[in-house]
Amino acid sequence: MEGYKQVAHQAAGHPGALVDSSSGELFAKLSCQQEIDFYTQVSAKELTDDEGHEYLGSSLYDWMPKFLGRLDQGITKDLENSSMVNQRELEQAKQDLEAMSIGEDSSSSNSPMPIGDKPYVVLQNLLFGFNKPSIIDIKLGAKLTDPKDPTISEDKHQRLAKVSTTTTSGSWNIRICGMKTFDNYPQATEAEYDQIVNDQDVSQVEDPEAPHKNYVVFNKFFGRNLTTDNIKLAFRLFFFENQLDHVRQVQVLQKMIDRLQVLHNCLIDTEARMFSSSIFMVFENDLDRWNNKEEGYEDPLIREDFEDSDDDDEEEKEEISRNKGDTAPLSSLNMIDFAHSRLAPKKGCDDNVLDGVENLLKIFEELLNDSHSFC
Ligand code: ADP
Ligand code: MN
Structure with a gap:
């Protein structure tokens, strides 16, 4: 993916995880609908359910990397061609997130998914700011x-x-x-x-x-x-x-x-x-x-x-x-x-x-x- 480079350090998992090359704050890895659904649902719950959140750390949301959205390898083509800066990519990720959270049925996996083309999930890069x-x-x-x-x-x-x-x-x-x-x-x-x-x-x-x-x-x-x-x-x-x-x-x-x-x-x-x-x-x-x-x-x-x-x-x-x-x-x-x-x-x-x-x-x-x- 344009605008992304290989992550410097990975402890485990499928190789090939990425970090955005402009700020380094975003992490992207190949994901699946179920993972994107889970991030979406936990994030949406966090926005609507203020009862559950007593203190920082009391909600699963607090322990997850921040979720920016999904990027599809096919859909990102236009974006790739437009020598886009990171800020816009972030915008796109946010729009995706919004689109997914709208409607009560955000949990269903019926959003179209290109066959054989797995989505990337874009997350907060947990290594950002660490030197060694x-x-x-x-x-x-x-x-x-x-x-x-x-x-x-x-x-x-x-x-x-x-x-x-x-x-x-x-x-x-x-x-x-x-x-x-x-x-x-x-x-x-x-x-x-x-x-x-x-x-x-x-x-x-x-x-x-x-x-x-x-x-x-x-x-x-x-x-x-x-x-x-x-x-x-x-x-x-x-x-x-x-x-x-x-x-x-x-x-x-x-x-x-x-x-x-x-x-x-x-x-x-x-x-x-x-x-x-x-x-x-x-x-x-x-x-x-x-x-x-x-x-x-x-x-x-x-x-x-x-x-x-x-x-x-x-x-x-x-x-x-x-x-x-x-x-x-x-x-x-x-x-x-x-x-x-x-x-x-x-x-x-x-x-x-x-x-x-x-x-x-x-x-x-x-x-x-x-x-x-x-x-
Ligand atoms: P997989 O499905 O490939 O197992 P994981 O989510 O377990 O994917 O991530 C694999 C590896 O990528 C982790 O061991 C970790 O090193 C790195 N990683 C995962 N999420 C992040 C993140 N948000 N920021 C930085 N590194 C991450
Ligand atoms: Mn893993």
Whole structure:
């Protein structure tokens, strides 16, 4: 797609996700009608249902990347030819969003979809503002496919059921799908990691846009091979093998725990079924960004720095763009991947997902307790 380039860092999922090349604030990935419907419905609910929203973090909406709309590969042709600036693309995405939210029947999937031409979903880029991010994608749930989804073949149900029973998905309702860390090749650190790191599942890569920025990529087999006995070691590798000093490492982990607690409370009140969705965590390894934050600065639980500014006040826009980058947090946690999610009104909470969040919380709390021994 014109106006978009390959995303610099991806933890897992289908390769080929994109970021808009003008501002870098927008993320686009190949999606499906079900995911677009879910974003649309949760966003629409957020606009109409002010009862449910007690505080920031109490609504699923708060934990999702902001949803800008869909782009269809065919429909975008005109736009591509018009050397369009990002602002207009944003406008288009918004119009699409509006068009979809109008009418009571926004939930139905009867909008025309070109066959064999999947739509892109356009979202807030969760890596925007981070210079040297470490990222991790943790898939939630022991049931990975929706038993009520008629489009899923028996073969796929069985295949994914097997992935579940042979991994930590089945035992603890969480599985590391992939992670990418900044500059911490594990062999160089501690022999203990030998038990979880197979050379063929881990590789060192350079940031294509910034040579000499080295990352370590852990593929999906890394996460599949982990067990309940050693998954904590993988999280230790993620949070504690880097250039941050110990106090900052602990701050990041503590903030993730705080976030998971609020997310857990939110999910208790969320009536939805989210199969194969993920928790996506990011933290900054650029020491300058850490040092430049004011003394006493603390990351918010939920990032609020996404500027979906649609007013024409040029001064305000300039002000916003001057401040950009500084307003990004040093870490964040979101839920992503709603390709197999649906609302479930009056059906209660999603235990499949909640159990995963609970187990993740337990592991992180243990890790925090252990952490004084490896500073
Ligand atoms: P898939 O259907 O391919 O599994 P996901 O939604 O799980 O798609 O996303 C795949 C990967 O893309 C994630 O692991 C993450 O690295 C990245 N990603 C997803 N959403 C965003 C976002 N809003 N901003 C930045 N990166 C994202
Ligand atoms: Mn995914």
